[in-house]
Amino acid sequence: MSVQSASSARNASRAVWLKQLHQWHWISSAMCLLCMFLFSVTGITLNHASQIEAKPTITRKQAQLPESLTAQLRSYAEQHDGAKEPLPAPVEQWLKDTFKVQPGGRNAEWASDEVYLPMPKAGGDAWVRIGLEDGAAEFENTDRGWISWLNDVHKGRNTGPAWNWFIDIFAVLCLVFCITGLLILKFHAANRPFTWPMVGLGVLIPVVIALLFIH
Numbered sequence: 001m002s003v004q005s006a007s008s009a010r011n012a013s014r015a016v017w018l019k020q021l022h023q024w025h026w027i028s029s030a031m032c033l034l035c036m037f038l039f040s041v042t043g044i045t046l047n048h049a050s051q052i053e054a055k056p057t058i059t060r061k062q063a064q065l066p067e068s069l070t071a072q073l074r075s076y077a078e079q080h081d082g083a084k085e086p087l088p089a090p091v092e093q094w095l096k097d098t099f100k101v102q103p104g105g106r107n108a109e110w111a112s113d114e115v116y117l118p119m120p121k122a123g124g125d126a127w128v129r130i131g132l133e134d135g136a137a138e139f140e141n142t143d144r145g146w147i148s149w150l151n152d153v154h155k156g157r158n159t160g161p162a163w164n165w166f167i168d169i170f171a172v173l174c175l176v177f178c179i180t181g182l183l184i185l186k187f188h189a190a191n192r193p194f195t196w197p198m199v200g201l202g203v204l205i206p207v208v209i210a211l212l213f214i215h
Contacts, residue, residue: 014187017187018184018187021180021183021184021187022180022184024176024180025177025180025181025184028173028174028176028177028180029177031173032170032173032174032177035170036174038150038153038154039154041150042150042151042153042154043154045147045150045151046151046154046155049151052147054144054145054147054148055145056124056142056143056144056145057142057143057145058140058141058142058143059140059141059142059143060138060139060140060141061099061138061139061140062136062137062138062139063098063099063137063139064135064136064137065091065094065130065135065136065137066094066135067135069088069090069091069094069135070130070132070134070135072088072090072091073087073088073091073115073130073132073135074132076088076110077110077111077112077115077132080110081110081111081112082110082111083110084107084108084109084110085107085108085110086103086105086106086107086108087103087108087115087117091130092105095117095128095137095139098137099128099137099139101119101126101128101139101141102119103117103119103128106118106119112132113131113132113133114129114130114131114132115129115130115132116128116129117129117130120158121158122149122152122153122157122158122159123143123144123145123146123148123149123150123151123152123153124141124142124143124144124148124149125141125142126139126140126141126142127139127140182199185199
């Protein structure tokens with residue numbers, strides 16, 4: 001094979017790889033666009049969380065659990081005292097109808113005199129307490145606002161398994177975006193002399209700040 005033919009083959013191979021890298025780069029970029037924007041904004045709000053005032057809204061409700069369900073809870077508590085088990089299905093349904101909450105099979109904390117159901121959520125908190133003697137039910141819901149909600153979504157705090165899986169997939173797509181971008185830079189570096197100095201600067205700046213200013 002002549003030198004010219006070998007050079008043509010290398011150029012053709014380079015063009016194929018570059019086309020594939022561009023394709024993966026724009027696809028990962030398109031899929032990450034909205035979430036990258038949201039995660040960047042919430043990164044700023046998280047970094048300044050102490051400076052952003054949150055005025056929580058607290059809602060409290062009370063109700064009386066029917067005696068038949070109270071008796072069922074007392075019997076259940078005798079078997080699960082000190083344990084963490086979900087509420088019986090009829091009691092969960094009563095909570096849905098009465099307080100408009102979604103217990104969702106969460107574990108409740110059982111004691112001899114009461115059952116306590118914590119329901120943490122993104123951007124707030126909620127709980128239900130039911131007395132086993134008289135069936136008195138208390139519900140409290142705390143809403144800390146949409147900024148707090150976005151911050152918790154950013155951290156995957158109390159967001160459920162579906163969102164946690166999504167964050168993992170999003171992180172993989174970001175890796176694809178970064179790696180393909182770096183490889184594209186490599187292909188173009190010969191004609192862009194500032195490519196590697198800029199890449200090196202992008203690595204050096206956070207490393208120096210971390211070493212000198214994080215204690």
